Amino acid sequence: MHNVAITGTGVFTPDQVITNDELVVAFNAYADQWNAENAMAIESGEAEAKAHSSTDFIVAASGIERRYVLDKEGVLDPKRMFPRLAPRDDEAPGYMAEIGVDAANKALAQAGVAAEDIDLVICAASNMERAYPAIGVEIQELLGAGGFAFDMNVACSSATFGIQTAADMIRSGSIRRALVINPEICSAHLEWRDRDCHFIFGDVATAAVLERDDDLSGDRFSILSTRCATQFSNNIRNNNGYLRRTQDRMEDRRDMQFMQNGRKVFKEVLPLVSQHIAEHMDDTGITAGDLKRLWLHQANKTMNDYIGKKVLGRNPEAGEQPNILQDYANTSSAGSMIAFSKYSDDLADGDKGIICSFGAGYSVGSVIVERRA
Numbered sequence: 001m002h003n004v005a006i007t008g009t010g011v012f013t014p015d016q017v018i019t020n021d022e023l024v025v026a027f028n029a030y031a032d033q034w035n036a037e038n039a040m041a042i043e044s045g046e047a048e049a050k051a052h053s054s055t056d057f058i059v060a061a062s063g064i065e066r067r068y069v070l071d072k073e074g075v076l077d078p079k080r081m082f083p084r085l086a087p088r089d090d091e092a093p094g095y096m097a098e099i100g101v102d103a104a105n106k107a108l109a110q111a112g113v114a115a116e117d118i119d120l121v122i123c124a125a126s127n128m129e130r131a132y133p134a135i136g137v138e139i140q141e142l143l144g145a146g147g148f149a150f151d152m153n154v155a156c157s158s159a160t161f162g163i164q165t166a167a168d169m170i171r172s173g174s175i176r177r178a179l180v181i182n183p184e185i186c187s188a189h190l191e192w193r194d195r196d197c198h199f200i201f202g203d204v205a206t207a208a209v210l211e212r213d214d215d216l217s218g219d220r221f222s223i224l225s226t227r228c229a230t231q232f233s234n235n236i237r238n239n240n241g242y243l244r245r246t247q248d249r250m251e252d253r254r255d256m257q258f259m260q261n262g263r264k265v266f267k268e269v270l271p272l273v274s275q276h277i278a279e280h281m282d283d284t285g286i287t288a289g290d291l292k293r294l295w296l297h298q299a300n301k302t303m304n305d306y307i308g309k310k311v312l313g314r315n316p317e318a319g320e321q322p323n324i325l326q327d328y329a330n331t332s333s334a335g336s337m338i339a340f341s342k343y344s345d346d347l348a349d350g351d352k353g354i355i356c357s358f359g360a361g362y363s364v365g366s367v368i369v370e371r372r373a
């Protein structure tokens with residue numbers, strides 16, 4: 001068995017930002033327009049008027065203040081409320097490949113690894129822009145990476161499940177180096193016309209280089225242990241696929257986008273994640289006092305505060321559990337990796353931390369790391 005380390009990470013951040021205020025203005029304009037168009041049905045009780053959204057609610061319920069997106073104009077057009085991502089020619093790089101390659105090149109540069117020395121590329125994300133060929137294989141080709149590639153989807157837990165998958169192959173000796181890439185174009189599977197969730201997601205891509213850690217000497221995070229768990233739930237669901245229940249009108253296809261029962265998710269996922277981390281730490285011989293940092297999935301600030309408190313047995317100090325969701329919103333599997341990439345440099349040799357992601361499935365994955373500097 002070989003040891004494994006994360007030797008580089010990279011983040012692609014789109015250059016377009018939507019603030020809560022901009023989002024709410026667009027949503028409310030859409031709601032007013034819809035209410036006007038459906039005034040008679042609303043008056044007769046056949047339809048329910050759409051209520052306004054509010055910035056205060058969004059911040060209080062989630063901690064989200066803004067989000068990055070690939071296309072702001074389409075999302076904020078009250079007559080459209082959906083990004084304009086034109087289908088590309090088959091010969092041109094896809095959207096996921098393009099942003100995944102950007103993040104991957106940053107991770108390779110930090111690791112000091114050449115693309116051709118990569119043996120495995122995993123594109124791990126919550127939604128693929130096509131069925132096949134795998135986005136991972138396209139990224140492999142664009143990077144000039146060696147070996148093989150594939151896609152995997154465990155929704156918001158895709159990054160940690162991808163890390164465990166790659167780490168297991170490095171441990172066993174079947175590969176030496178891997179890239180785990182998480183291009184998350186959440187704006188394309190969010191229903192921006194649904195007040196309950198229109199504020200939740202943003203776009204981003206993250207990447208991590210994993211290497212055999214038997215003879216490395218530079219800055220890195222040795223992976224001490226990985227663990228994944230799943231438990232079926234319908235409370236976060238997206239039915240998009242080849243079984244279309246209704247084909248014709250966008251309005252009839254609500255289930256082809258992200259749907260959730262947020263309250264239930266909140267209640268059910270918290271104990272699942274807290275227990276998962278506690279057991280993983282216990283089995284690895286790590287105590288709360290050993291942990292210098294928690295890089296948690298970024299869905300909801302209250303949720304993260306709760307998990308941090310449960311894991312550490314006290315309120316986390318500033319910086320111990322960095323949140324990035326105020327700037328990026330929920331970026332599905334990429335959230336914990338953005339936090340890890342941006343808030344890990346200051347750790348000293350021997351400092352330990354946990355990357356943890358969780359979400360649809362339900363699924364939860366944790367990676368316990370130790371800084372070597």
Ligand code: COA
Binds near residue numbers: 052156195196260330
């Ligand atoms: N603006 C103003 N009011 C809104 C609103 C908006 N955008 N969206 C919902 N509301 C209203 C609701 O209609 C509800 O009104 P009511 O009390 O009159 O029925 C009230 O605000 C509370 O809504 P609720 O959905 O119960 O809010 P919440 O406190 O549960 O917060 C979430 C919603 C989604 C932020 C929260 O449940 C959550 O984060 N859950 C976990 C989600 C998660 O981690 N998902 C994983 C995704 S990968």
